[in-house]
Amino acid sequence: MKGQRDQHRLLLQRWRIFFSGHSSYHIKLLVLVAILLSTALLARRASSLMGWRHGTAECQDRMRQRYTVLINTWKRNDLLKKSVAHYSTCKGIDAFRVVWSEPEMPSSELHLALLDSIAKNRRGSRAPELHFDINREDNLNNRFKPSKGLTTDAVFSVDDDVLVSCGTMAFAFNVWLSARDTMVGFVPRMHWVQSKSQIPAQTTYKYGGWWTVWWTGSYSMVLSKVAFFHKKYLELYTHQMPRIIRNYVANERNCEDIAMSFLVANATGGPPIWVKGRIVEIGSSGISSLTDHNHKRSRCLNYFTTLFGGMPLVATSVKAVNSKREWSW
Numbered sequence: 486m487k488g489q490r491d492q493h494r495l496l497l498q499r500w501r502i503f504f505s506g507h508s509s510y511h512i513k514l515l516v517l518v519a520i521l522l523s524t525a526l527l528a529r530r531a532s533s534l535m536g537w538r539h540g541t542a543e544c545q546d547r548m549r550q551r552y553t554v555l556i557n558t559w560k561r562n563d564l565l566k567k568s569v570a571h572y573s574t575c576k577g578i579d580a581f582r583v584v585w586s587e588p589e590m591p592s593s594e595l596h597l598a599l600l601d602s603i604a605k606n607r608r609g610s611r612a613p614e615l616h617f618d619i620n621r622e623d624n625l626n627n628r629f630k631p632s633k634g635l636t637t638d639a640v641f642s643v644d645d646d647v648l649v650s651c652g653t654m655a656f657a658f659n660v661w662l663s664a665r666d667t668m669v670g671f672v673p674r675m676h677w678v679q680s681k682s683q684i685p686a687q688t689t690y691k692y693g694g695w696w697t698v699w700w701t702g703s704y705s706m707v708l709s710k711v712a713f714f715h716k717k718y719l720e721l722y723t724h725q726m727p728r729i730i731r732n733y734v735a736n737e738r739n740c741e742d743i744a745m746s747f748l749v750a751n752a753t754g755g756p757p758i759w760v761k762g763r764i765v766e767i768g769s770s771g772i773s774s775l776t777d778h779n780h781k782r783s784r785c786l787n788y789f790t791t792l793f794g795g796m797p798l799v800a801t802s803v804k805a806v807n808s809k810r811e812w813s814w
């Protein structure tokens with residue numbers, strides 16, 4: 486009888502020692518971890534039982550998870566073929582739309598070659614569609630004409646001689662998905678104040694090429710020759726933006742990308758996003774190698790500023806990088 490009571494007392498003492506050794510904080514933490522673990526396990530089971538992973542919501546979202554590649558080409562069929570062959574190896578492409586600006590229709594040989602490389606490289610159940618947007622006259626504004634039958638919200642606008650790896654594309658598209666009104670691209674450019682005026686529309690600006698962006702880390706535009714943006718901007722560019730700007734672009738054969746940057750900045754009030762990634766230019770370098778290129782670009786900046794009633798571009802130094810590829814914080 487007495488021995489049993491002593492045993493009980495001993496047990497009670499041990500418990501007290503155990504609990505005094507572990508503060509209530511520790512025990513709460515232990516309980517919390519146990520609850521979280523079992524909740525996570527249950528949730529996983531429930532979601533796979535209820536088919537959340539394979540449900541219909543995902544099907545409906547698919548169009549939101551895909552993008553259209555809008556390729557601007559001009560008399561360079563070999564580059565166009567290379568470009569389509571490359572991009573058709575990438576996932577997430579709903580359709581290719583080729584902006585064609587020549588008096589002759591695309592040849593059936595070209596058409597078949599493109600279809601062939603799309604079919605050959607197709608990933609998943611459905612190969613991307615192929616459309617030609619035919620323009621008989623050559624006009625830089627063609628590339629921003631709203632394309633009939635363009636179903637995705639996201640447009641990847643690209644020149645026929647610019648290649649980006651599929652991994653980099655997928656990453657940039659993800660950046661765009663988290664900022665769907667913003668232009669997301671790989672080639673940053675900057676506007677610098679040249680002389681300040683009290684009247685915003687009279688302040689003058691200088692165009693900053695890659696060198697000044699590299700030197701300062703600041704930019705306010707990403708060039709539309711390789712960028713993601715929402716399809717609504719095609720509509721705005723072609724039907725809402727003052728015609729005088731499109732006329733200027735057509736006559737000068739330049740600055741359609743600056744006009745698009747102004748338009749998006751004016752609509753969002755914010756800067757674009759520069760994504761880290763290497764682009765490969767397979768054609769010969771075009772107008773940007775001319776010596777008066779920056780001068781012309783500065784003139785566009787100043788002309789558009791007066792037409793917009795002020796400078797809409799917003800500078801930033803934010804650069805999106807893939808954290809899986811970065812070693813340090």
Ligand SMILES: *[C@@H]1O[C@H](CO)[C@@H](O)[C@H](O)[C@H]1NC(C)=O
Pocket residue numbers: 725726727748751752792793
């Ligand atoms: C700039 O944005 C405002 C407000 O959305 C709009 O009313 C105006 O037409 C835009 N300016 C130009 C030149 O597109």
